[in-house]
Amino acid sequence: MTTTAGASAALLVLADGRFPAGGHAHSGGVEAAVRAGRLDDAAALERFCRGRLHTCGLVAAGLAAAAATGHDPLALDEAADARTPSPALRATARKLGRQMMRAARAAWPSAALDDLAAARPRGAHQPVVLGVAAASAGLGPPDAARAAAHESVSGPATAAVRLLGLDPFEATAVLARLAPEVDAVTAHALRRAERVAAEGTDALPAASAPLLDILAEHHAAWPVRLFAS
Amino acid sequence: MHLDHPETYPQRHAPALSAPDPRPDGRRRALRVGFGGPVGSGKTATVAALCRLLRDELSIGVVTNDIYTREDAEFLLRHAVLPPERISAVETGACPHTAIRDDISANLEAIEDLEEAVGPLDLVLVESGGDNLTATFSRGLVDAQAFVIDVAGGDKIPRKGGPGVSTADLLVVNKTDLAPLVGADLEVMARDAKAQRGDLPVVFTSLAQADGIAPVATWVRTRLAAWTAAA
Numbered sequence: 001m002t003t004t005a006g007a008s009a010a011l012l013v014l015a016d017g018r019f020p021a022g023g024h025a026h027s028g029g030v031e032a033a034v035r036a037g038r039l040d041d042a043a044a045l046e047r048f049c050r051g052r053l054h055t056c057g058l059v060a061a062g063l064a065a066a067a068a069t070g071h072d073p074l075a076l077d078e079a080a081d082a083r084t085p086s087p088a089l090r091a092t093a094r095k096l097g098r099q100m101m102r103a104a105r106a107a108w109p110s111a112a113l114d115d116l117a118a119a120r121p122r123g124a125h126q127p128v129v130l131g132v133a134a135a136s137a138g139l140g141p142p143d144a145a146r147a148a149a150h151e152s153v154s155g156p157a158t159a160a161v162r163l164l165g166l167d168p169f170e171a172t173a174v175l176a177r178l179a180p181e182v183d184a185v186t187a188h189a190l191r192r193a194e195r196v197a198a199e200g201t202d203a204l205p206a207a208s209a210p211l212l213d214i215l216a217e218h219h220a221a222w223p224v225r226l227f228a229s
Numbered sequence: 230m231h232l233d234h235p236e237t238y239p240q241r242h243a244p245a246l247s248a249p250d251p252r253p254d255g256r257r258r259a260l261r262v263g264f265g266g267p268v269g270s271g272k273t274a275t276v277a278a279l280c281r282l283l284r285d286e287l288s289i290g291v292v293t294n295d296i297y298t299r300e301d302a303e304f305l306l307r308h309a310v311l312p313p314e315r316i317s318a319v320e321t322g323a324c325p326h327t328a329i330r331d332d333i334s335a336n337l338e339a340i341e342d343l344e345e346a347v348g349p350l351d352l353v354l355v356e357s358g359g360d361n362l363t364a365t366f367s368r369g370l371v372d373a374q375a376f377v378i379d380v381a382g383g384d385k386i387p388r389k390g391g392p393g394v395s396t397a398d399l400l401v402v403n404k405t406d407l408a409p410l411v412g413a414d415l416e417v418m419a420r421d422a423k424a425q426r427g428d429l430p431v432v433f434t435s436l437a438q439a440d441g442i443a444p445v446a447t448w449v450r451t452r453l454a455a456w457t458a459a460a
Binding site for chain 1: 300319320321322323324327328331332333334335337338
């Protein structure tokens with residue numbers, strides 16, 4: 001698939017933190033990490049984001065790239081389930097996918113989005129929806145993968161600013177320092193997504209972050225919390 | 230800012246993006262009414278009193294938007310104003326104003342899920358977490374909104390204005406029973422509110438009194454009648 005004229009600007013719309021797809025209510029594990037005493041400053045945020053990028057971020061980027069390529073989103077949705085052992089994180093991914101679907105159908109209506117919404121009315125995994133949305137916006141797999149990888153660290157950085165009163169300039173500098181790694185993860189995810197046609201979804205990255213899984217399960221059980229995940 | 234005429238509610242959504250209106254059976258979808266306002270002004274108490282008064286005549290659902298998860302929803306559950314399956318809590322990531330104005334997707338989903346689980350609903354009350362004077366609901370989320378302030382928050386609030394005070398479809402000035410105790414002048418509040426709001430309605434309530442919710446309930450019934458008639 002080729003990127004069409006104007007598609008670069010569409011990526012800015014899709015990856016904007018203000019895109020109304022529910023991300024603002026999620027910390028990506030930061031709230032639980034802060035409570036556990038594992039994250040209390042910008043340096044720790046950078047370590048946290050780097051870990052998340054190379055695990056969850058890589059997996060999400062691979063799924064998004066494959067979905068934007070046009071591979072069966074339902075097979076990719078199953079592949080996402082297989083890569084998400086934590087029930088809390090599965091629920092979060094589907095909830096965010098449902099919200100992304102609503103925003104994407106408003107922004108870039110398409111038969112592909114309608115079909116996926118009809119097949120998964122309670123929501124498909126968010127990176128899969130993101131990939132289909134990217135294609136509907138005229139974007140290609142590289143942009144879909146890059147948006148997913150970027151999102152895997154931008155959400156946590158914003159949450160850390162709210163939770164810790166962290167200097168917002170420091171948090172943004174963390175994201176800027178991670179940008180080359182976001183590009184590298186994007187490239188890695190793309191190479192894997194290109195193998196899906198021949199090898200199936202098993203070719204996609206399956207990196208895991210057990211501590212994020214455990215933190216997510218703890219977090220989901222808290223009676224009082226600021227973020228949904 | 231564009232404000233809808235109070236009697237008509239043009240359809241704002243393609244069916245793919247929000248609950249279809251009218252429903253497949255030809256009835257209108259539930260009227261959605263937002264309740265916003267500062268922390269502690271009595272939004273939850275207002276919603277609870279409305280539910281108690283209207284629950285026998287209307288099918289009601291409530292969506293709360295807490296700063297901390299489920300606090301307000303649990304108040305409503307504890308006081309058993311509605312069966313638990315009619316109350317849904319949206320988590321807002323420390324930003325209730327974002328969830329009711331800038332990114333309304335979680336709230337729309339909560340409403341649709343309530344409709345699916347216990348519908349058809351006549352009325353959905355969407356309560357914001359306590360926020361500042363600029364927090365208003367998106368018109369993509371609610372059809373009408375009330376802004377709840379209280380006399381103990383200071384009788385200067387109407388004069389300060391802000392989008393909530395000046396543009397909400399109804400301004401509720403609550404806890405009037407406390408006015409003598411906190412030195413609040415209700416006439417000054419009424420005059421300042423009039424200056425900010427023109428002809429938009431203002432009601433003064435004291436939920437400590439029997440039937441103290443009546444002025445708000447009357448407003449809700451009027452909106453609902455207009456909504457149903459506009460089918």
